[in-house]
Amino acid sequence: MTIAVVGCGIAGLTAALHAHEAGHAVTIFAKGALGDGSTPLAQGGVAGVYGAGDSASAHAEDTISAGAGLSDPDAVEVLVSEGAARIAELIARGVAFDRADDGALLLGREAAHSAARIVHAGGDATGAEIARALTAAVRSAGIEIVESAFLIDLLMTAGSVRGMRLLLDGIVVEKPADAVILATGGAGQLFAHTTNPVGATGDGIAAAMRAGAAVADLEFVQFHPTILADGAPFLISEAVRGEGATLIDEDGHRFCFDEHPDGELAPRDVVARAIARRAGRQGAPVRLDASALGARRLAERFPTIDRVTRRRGFDWSREAIPVTPAAHYLMGGIVTDLDGRTTLDGLLAAGETARTGVHGANRLASNSLLEGAVFGARAAAAAVALSRSSSEDGGADRVETRGRLYSADRVSTRSTTEGDGAPAFSRRALQQLMWDHVGLLRRDEGLADALATIHAWQSASVSPASPAEHEDANLLLLAEATASAALARTESVGAHFRERSLIGAR
Numbered sequence: 001m002t003i004a005v006v007g008c009g010i011a012g013l014t015a016a017l018h019a020h021e022a023g024h025a026v027t028i029f030a031k032g033a034l035g036d037g038s039t040p041l042a043q044g045g046v047a048g049v050y051g052a053g054d055s056a057s058a059h060a061e062d063t064i065s066a067g068a069g070l071s072d073p074d075a076v077e078v079l080v081s082e083g084a085a086r087i088a089e090l091i092a093r094g095v096a097f098d099r100a101d102d103g104a105l106l107l108g109r110e111a112a113h114s115a116a117r118i119v120h121a122g123g124d125a126t127g128a129e130i131a132r133a134l135t136a137a138v139r140s141a142g143i144e145i146v147e148s149a150f151l152i153d154l155l156m157t158a159g160s161v162r163g164m165r166l167l168l169d170g171i172v173v174e175k176p177a178d179a180v181i182l183a184t185g186g187a188g189q190l191f192a193h194t195t196n197p198v199g200a201t202g203d204g205i206a207a208a209m210r211a212g213a214a215v216a217d218l219e220f221v222q223f224h225p226t227i228l229a230d231g232a233p234f235l236i237s238e239a240v241r242g243e244g245a246t247l248i249d250e251d252g253h254r255f256c257f258d259e260h261p262d263g264e265l266a267p268r269d270v271v272a273r274a275i276a277r278r279a280g281r282q283g284a285p286v287r288l289d290a291s292a293l294g295a296r297r298l299a300e301r302f303p304t305i306d307r308v309t310r311r312r313g314f315d316w317s318r319e320a321i322p323v324t325p326a327a328h329y330l331m332g333g334i335v336t337d338l339d340g341r342t343t344l345d346g347l348l349a350a351g352e353t354a355r356t357g358v359h360g361a362n363r364l365a366s367n368s369l370l371e372g373a374v375f376g377a378r379a380a381a382a383a384v385a386l387s388r389s390s391s392e393d394g395g396a397d398r399v400e401t402r403g404r405l406y407s408a409d410r411v412s413t414r415s416t417t418e419g420d421g422a423p424a425f426s427r428r429a430l431q432q433l434m435w436d437h438v439g440l441l442r443r444d445e446g447l448a449d450a451l452a453t454i455h456a457w458q459s460a461s462v463s464p465a466s467p468a469e470h471e472d473a474n475l476l477l478l479a480e481a482t483a484s485a486a487l488a489r490t491e492s493v494g495a496h497f498r499e500r501s502l503i504g505a506r
Contacts, residue, residue: 003383004029004164004175006151006204007183009039010127010369011351013134014086014376015181015383017093020143022384028138029149029166029175031184031199035135038185038196038352039369042127043237043304044110045097045120046090046373047366048083051107054115056080063367066112066267067331067360068494075357078338079367079374086373087119094133097121110242110365111265118366124237124302130369150467151203154180154211154347161211161346167467179346179383182208182334183376186352187478189471191327192428192435195224195235204353206474208334209481214343217332218478219485219496220361223440224328225271229285233326234308236288238365241265243301245290247275248320250282269362269495272325276440279324287320325440329368331359331495332485340379346386350379361494422456427472430457430479438483443499447487454480 001024005016008030020026030036050056059080064071091097097119098106109116121129138145148168155163155174163176184204188196209215226236226247241247241264249255259274260266266274275286290298295317299306306316314321333355340348340356351372358371423429433453437446457476464470492498 001025001178001384001386002027002176003179003181003380004177005181005183006164007031007037007185007351007353008034008135009037009183009185009351009372010130010134011353011372011376011379012181012183013131013138014373015183015350015380016143017134017137017141018377018380019181019383020141022380024384025144027144027146027175027177029151029164030145030147031150031203033147034138034145035131036197036199038127038200039372040128040131041195041197041235042130042369043124043235043302044239044366044369045108045118045126046083046087046130046369047113047118047364048080048087048370049105049107049119050117051115054117056083058114059083059117062112062114063358063364064360066362066364067358068362070360070494072357072360075338078378079358079371082374082377083370086370086377089377090130090133090373093137095121095130096133097126097129098123108239108242110238111271112262112267112364113242113366118239120239122303123300124239124304127369150470151184151207152470153207154344156211159345161344164207167470179348179386181340181379181383182347182349182353183351183372183379184353186330186333187475188327188330189427190431190434190475190479190482191221191439192431193227193233193324193326195227195233195326195328201471202474202478203471204349205333206477208342208344208347208349209477211344211347213347214335215333215481216335216355217361217485218330218482219489220331220359220494221327221438221482222268222329222331222363222495223272223325225268225275225325226288226323227326228309228312229322229324230312230314235326235328236305236321236323237302238268240288240290240302240305243290243293243297245288245293247271247323248287248289249278250284255286267362267494268328268365269497273440273497275323275325285322285324288316288323289320290316291318291320293317327435327439329363331355331361331363336375336379338378339382340375341382348379348383350376361496422453425457425460425472427475430454430472430475434479434482438479438486441497441499442486444487447483450483451480451487454483
């Protein structure tokens with residue numbers, strides 16, 4: 001059996017290793033170089049190691065609470081019950097998590113967690129260490145790797161996915177496979193401000209949508225509260241606040257307690273909106289004050305952040321640094337069951353590309369790497385179990401389509417004219433439109449205006465040819481789906497916040 005894994009973050013690499021170790025022919029297709037993507041950028045850790053007074057059930061409760069009650073309890077149970085095994089597996093594959101002098105794993109706490117249960121590596125370089133170890137394991141295993149492979153679309157046969165159409169060295173090629181696992185990450189490049197790498201353009205989700213797969217919950221976009229508001233986007237890990245750093249306004253007031261009793265350790269959506277509102281009122285970024293931790297502690301615990309902030313002219317051991325929110329993580333995506341199977345036979349998804357139901361309306365900190373490892377392994381097992389007869393016995397029908405679904409059968413591509421009075425299309429224009437109207441704070445009229453502009457851009461489009469043009473097509477498709485989902489969900493919940501309409505307001 002041949003299994004194609006598209007994507008090379010923690011979910012894709014885990015899936016590839018598990019499928020290979022089960023004796024199947026596996027090929028990894030990476031958009032860039034092997035090990036690129038969001039995983040190596042992750043400063044936070046992996047939740048799931050329980051010390052005294054903590055438990056998997058408490059972790060589940062925190063996950064569901066952060067998800068505003070919309071998390072799938074069964075998916076959360078899978079996450080917390082299998083997390084220990086996946087963390088042990090990462091250690092066995094060479095991930096060097098931080099340890100105390102006695103050899104015990106060091107456990108940290110982050111926002112909305114009720115206990116310290118998060119393991120880190122290199123202080124604030126957990127993702128980079130995981131990417132290093134898993135990349136080395138894949139190369140050592142001899143798994144076939146195809147780099148600089150741009151996913152264009154999925155190959156369909158009688159309603160089943162049987163491979164992919166790729167752009168390799170400027171040439172469109174078709175690659176057949178018995179099963180395809182999509183682990184292509186999220187779509188942070190929809191927004192003007194994001195922590196995501198430049199390649200996070202939703203390629204896997206868009207390709208699945210064009211093939212007819214169900215997607216859901218695209219309105220739930222998590223904005224990380226603390227990005228350094230100076231120069232290129234650089235994330236200041238939530239673990240900094242977990243260690244005791246505070247958020248203050250121009251008067252030195254810890255304003256987060258005005259919004260939530262947990263203050264800086266409230267769920268991410270609450271903190272991000274509090275920062276956005278306070279920055280809007282004072283006309284300047286709010287500040288993160290970590291000076292109480294001291295220079296030595298900051299350098300030891302957060303070496304990457306310490307190095308970057310100092311390089312940009314800040315001594316954060318002595319002064320508070322300016323921070324702002326930015327698009328960070330997509331809770332929605334391709335609808336999957338607990339084994340990564342989608343509504344299309346032969347297609348599986350894992351990681352940020354998938355909508356497993358774990359995150360609900362808001363992701364709990366440090367659950368993303370855990371989800372990638374847990375559900376990457378499950379997707380591999382399900383892919384191995386696939387057979388040509390799966391469509392006959394109703395395999396695809398077993399995937400429940402919970403949540404609000406969105407699908408599309410047209411390809412949205414780059415605009416060449418203004419159309420319907422809309423401004424000329426550019427990726428920057430799309431990103432600013434999404435930031436202004438489909439970002440942290442949403443209103444009916446803003447969402448409607450955004451959709452009208454997106455539709456005008458789509459109607460004046462031509463077929464894409466280059467990778468950048470294909471990315472623009474994917475972003476436009478996802479922008480339409482995200483704005484539509486946000487407009488349809490009229491209540492505020494989790495990361496989706498609807499402000500009162502300006503129409504009729506006095």
